[in-house]
Amino acid sequence: MPIILIEEDKILRTIEVILDTRVSLERLAAFADFNSTAVDDFPAWLAQTRQDLVGLYPSEVRFFKTREELLEHLPDADVLITEGLKVGDYELSRAKKLRVIQQFGTHVSHIDQESCFKRSVVVKTLRRRTNIAMAEHTMMLCLNLARRFMHVNQLVSEDDLSRHGMHYKPYDTRFTPNANYMRLTDLRTLYGSCIGLLGFGEIAQEVAKMAQVFGMNVLCHKAHPLTASQEELFGVKCVSLNELLEKSEFLSIHVPLNEGTFDLIGEAQLMRMPKGSFLINTARATIVNHDALVKALQCEHIAGAAFDVHYSEPVKSDEILRRFPNFLATPHVGGASRMNVLIDIKTLLQNCVPFISNQFHFSIS
Numbered sequence: 001m002p003i004i005l006i007e008e009d010k011i012l013r014t015i016e017v018i019l020d021t022r023v024s025l026e027r028l029a030a031f032a033d034f035n036s037t038a039v040d041d042f043p044a045w046l047a048q049t050r051q052d053l054v055g056l057y058p059s060e061v062r063f064f065k066t067r068e069e070l071l072e073h074l075p076d077a078d079v080l081i082t083e084g085l086k087v088g089d090y091e092l093s094r095a096k097k098l099r100v101i102q103q104f105g106t107h108v109s110h111i112d113q114e115s116c117f118k119r120s121v122v123v124k125t126l127r128r129r130t131n132i133a134m135a136e137h138t139m140m141l142c143l144n145l146a147r148r149f150m151h152v153n154q155l156v157s158e159d160d161l162s163r164h165g166m167h168y169k170p171y172d173t174r175f176t177p178n179a180n181y182m183r184l185t186d187l188r189t190l191y192g193s194c195i196g197l198l199g200f201g202e203i204a205q206e207v208a209k210m211a212q213v214f215g216m217n218v219l220c221h222k223a224h225p226l227t228a229s230q231e232e233l234f235g236v237k238c239v240s241l242n243e244l245l246e247k248s249e250f251l252s253i254h255v256p257l258n259e260g261t262f263d264l265i266g267e268a269q270l271m272r273m274p275k276g277s278f279l280i281n282t283a284r285a286t287i288v289n290h291d292a293l294v295k296a297l298q299c300e301h302i303a304g305a306a307f308d309v310h311y312s313e314p315v316k317s318d319e320i321l322r323r324f325p326n327f328l329a330t331p332h333v334g335g336a337s338r339m340n341v342l343i344d345i346k347t348l349l350q351n352c353v354p355f356i357s358n359q360f361h362f363s364i365s
Helices: 013-019 025-034 042-051 067-076 089-093 113-118 129-146 158-163 202-213 228-234 241-247 267-272 290-298 338-356
Strands: 003-007 060-064 079-082 100-103 122-124 194-198 217-221 250-253 277-281 302-307 327-329
Touching (some): 003 067, 013 060, 013 338, 067 089, 079 338, 089 113, 100 338, 113 122, 122 338, 129 302, 129 327, 129 338, 194 241, 217 241, 241 267, 290 302
Parallel strands (some): 003 060, 003 079, 079 100, 250 277, 302 327
16 A cells, blocks of 8 residues: 655545545534535535546555654655655655655745756646636735725615715716716726735745736745745846835735744835825735734725735634725635535645556656
8 A cells, every 4th residue: 555645734635535434523514514515415416526536546644743753653654745844854764665755835945956867756746726826816816905896886876875974966978988987986997007926835926927927027035035046937026125116006015923923914015005095915914914004994095905815713703804805805715615625635645656556657868
């Protein structure tokens, strides 16, 4: 039976549910419930998926969090699934059975690929549908803020306008069109505007691609700046945090939450943003200081904010941010649907099947 070694991640626990016959009924039920918004019959989906993974199902699945745990289990592993923990020559020297390293994503800088090649270990990557969905959601929030969708949705009749305290006053259509007959001000376009990406991981890179299609200028800031060749490759300019704040008409958060990023965006940072700019957060709410965000919206320094992640989930009914008509809130659905995750996991495992079923013969030519 193949042994699959996986860097601990709640999403990657799906692999245990699919492959390991020892998985607990409790965990199986939890994942059936978690995926119920996309899959009506999760056991049937599992059965079909297992049929598509001949040679890999069944497998023994083991998880690791630390380098010590990785080193402990590597001698037994046929497949290693990683996210960010270093896999170098020493680690590979202990992996006598290892045939393939599958990265849960596209970044492989933590994997010594030259050593992998020398040891006939293949490295596979995965462009995650979930990341693409997150980027789509980010762009949707940008568009909704720019076009003031929360102010215009369903305001299409004279009665609608009247209920919102507006009086319909037609333009002189003998000479002009009657477009924007509710006379809404401050509508924006994305084209020609500047989006700043705080962080430049895989999701931010997907956002950069989409933003460029809209004709936006893309800036980014990351802990380790991009090289000139990387800037050219991604079509972005990497700048300091202060420059990012000062130039971003749309600021989108894409850093992980940790001690260094908690409350990273506070009052001083929000006040550095151009007056009338927008803030988008699809990462973690507490990267932005709550009270500072409230203040920036109250004084109208920023024209609006859009969050897919929140300070409590579900959001509390007395959350002050909900009172602002220019605060867009979605219920943590950026990566939806769940099928994106399930397809990601199935694709990842299908990448590994040939190496386990001996369909693949590694050769150096």
